[in-house]
Amino acid sequence: MAMKSDASREPFHLSMLFNDTRYRARTIQVLAFIMLVLAAAWLVDNTVRNLAALGKDFSFGFLWATAGYDISPHAIDYSSTSTHARAALVGLLNTVIVAALACVTATILGVLAGVLRLSDNWIVARLMTAYVESFRNVPALLWIIVAAAVMSEAMPAPNAFRGENPTTSMILWDSIAITNRGIYLPVPEFSLSLGQINIGLSVLDLNSVAIFGVLAFSLLVRRGLVKHAQRLQSATGRRPATWWKSLLVCTVPMIALFYTLGFHFDYPALKGLNFSGGLQLRNSFIALWIGLSVYTGAFIAEIVRSGILAISRGQTEAAHALGLSSGRTMRLVILPQALRVIVPPLISQYLNITKNTSLGLAVGYMDLRSTLGGITINQTGRELEGMLLMMLIYVGISLIISGVMNIYNDRVRLKER
């Protein structure tokens, strides 16, 4: 007590602001805050003066002007008379679509390669090492450009499919055409439409609503069946066979619905100079998708491998001692535990894929960067607002992905008492 009162009675010097631990933390923060405010004021002042010199103001009004340019794959209704805001939304959707697909394929590829790299099989392990090392050590941009070159140079032109003796043909019973202008796939169609509802941004097709409804209904009924079987098993020790009931519940309503709606495929067909009908996946999309998948797949393979290696050897031995086969050991014992190690770095790989979709610029994919950050900025001259908006959107996407994945991470985390 005496010491404390002595210290507080000591007269205050200016140097105590820096040398006394009681004041130093506050001094540093106040100084940092002042410097931050000064720097921000300097930047804003410069920006205002520069904008004034160029005769520009700062406003997001340009978003509601007519865009006047076309975006080729558009997931929602879009034409060149739509607004810049809608163009940005279409670009954002394109970004999200290719990012989601690439995340799925990269994960599949990465898990396969990571597991196979640890395989006892000598040649497979070597091949996977070669894959991982060669794809990890070369820029993603190069892989995307290479994929684009493969698609446009090594694939046959549409007119190779023509004539009495075509040099190439469509694969999978004449349903998929791989050409140097893209891949043409059959699309499911319905002859009967239940109608459409306009919901602000896009139109909602009632057919898909019906399909999702039936699917949800089937899954609910199936869950009830399984629960019932579980109860019966706990009560009587005998589990009734559920697989055929589940199969019926899941397929019959769906088939009935598809039949009533008149389900059929729209196949691509060669008409004139090019294929028409079906769904065209453009080269830019395929190049970006494949390039990002194989590139990030190599990183995911390393993450999976280190995750598996982090699980102690005793777990494998215990599983083998219980008589599990090596496949089941991997699926039931090793991978679930390895997931805890794998998921956090996997999140950042998903974020990387999402950000790397902006490399689509090199192959002409119309993503958020090419619409809002490219053509819109060039047309309106609103660099500052456009870049700011685009960065905020990217940060938003990143935060959403890491938020969702962290929730998942919390669920699979080791629960300790």
Place this chain on the structure above:
Amino acid sequence: MNMHNVSWVRQDLISPSARPVGQNDPMRWARKNLFNGWLSTFLTVASMMTVVWITVAIAPWLGNSIWKANSLAECRQLLGGAPGACWGVIRDRWPQLLFGFYPSNLYWRPVLAFGLLFVALAPVLFRAVPARALWFSAVYPGIAYWLIWGGSLWFPISVYLGFTVAAGLFMLTARIGRGLGVSIAILAASLWWIYAVQPVTSDVNGLVPVVLDAVASRDVGGFLLSIIIGVTGIALSLPLGILLALGRRSKLPLIHMLSVMFIEFIRGVPLITLLFTASLLLNYFLPPGTNFDLILRVVIMVTLFASAYMAEVIRGGLAALPRGQYEAAEALGLDYWKSQRLIILPQALKISIPGIVNSFIGLFKDTTLVMFIGLLDPIALAAAIRANTNWQGIYWELFIFIGAVFFVFCFSMSRYSMYLERRLKTDHR
């Protein structure tokens, strides 16, 4: 009793018996490593088929390589319709792929700078080189700048004088308070760089001119550009990343919040957007009339980008240290910076070596993105070469060459990190 006649000791060697049958022969190895079960057999067959398929597809093309051709047409003529690689494009254009449009009579300058880079790196990378050689590493950036861009030697020297000014002021003011000293030193150095460098350079150069031919930034390209951006980014992002990581773990709320916001923002946006900010927007944020070099702007942005990632890697290393280390440092009575410098950071950095090198590799690969803002990195040059009528339609040779060079750099970095991990392994497990 004759001790020398020990009859139960054998006097002659037994000749070695033949090894057990089937322990070491290739068949057994193959059965164990290639055909161990149906899944393994299937995988082996599938891999073999893949390898054979790739070889069949590539071998005739590679085997038929043409090196002496000055255009694709000439190459095709020499091949006479057979598939074949036309490496003539590399032979014809490799100076361009390496240096961009750097004047060809001055190639010795970047080459010399590249050679000196290894001299400067040696004391940092390898223990065999004495630490006294570090003074060269410190002056190397100035020399490299002068060699590559040319101009007056007094410019880098007067930039270095800024550090001297800062160090001198710090010595004088450190007695009042170290924080104050650091602030004053930083402020003085900034003022020196903004206001004094230019007049000092021109004055001294008027007296003693030491000038190399100046080369404009737009002429610098190819792997030279990638290496410039990569090496500067790497060198600058490590200290910045350490500061950010410490800031993120700081107990001061304002510093903590600022670091978190900076790191999360940078990690949330693609590098391309930052590069476009550098090329389109940076002039908005600076006083009217300021205009500085595009490569410098790119280096600043790439450094900021890489340091956010570096900070996260180092934060992981800091978090992995046992709490006892921090407590021990406090128990010894060390202040914050001393305990960080002597106890915490060496261990944290050692733990995070793999992550740090991974971000270095990522940074080096990301230098290819500068093609989007009009700088001539190797990939942009490949496009430029293809646009020339002589080489229109050539793809694979350029891609393979560029990919191979990047592979060599990145792969050697990852091998070096493994060596470093082994060298610094001081725990006994």
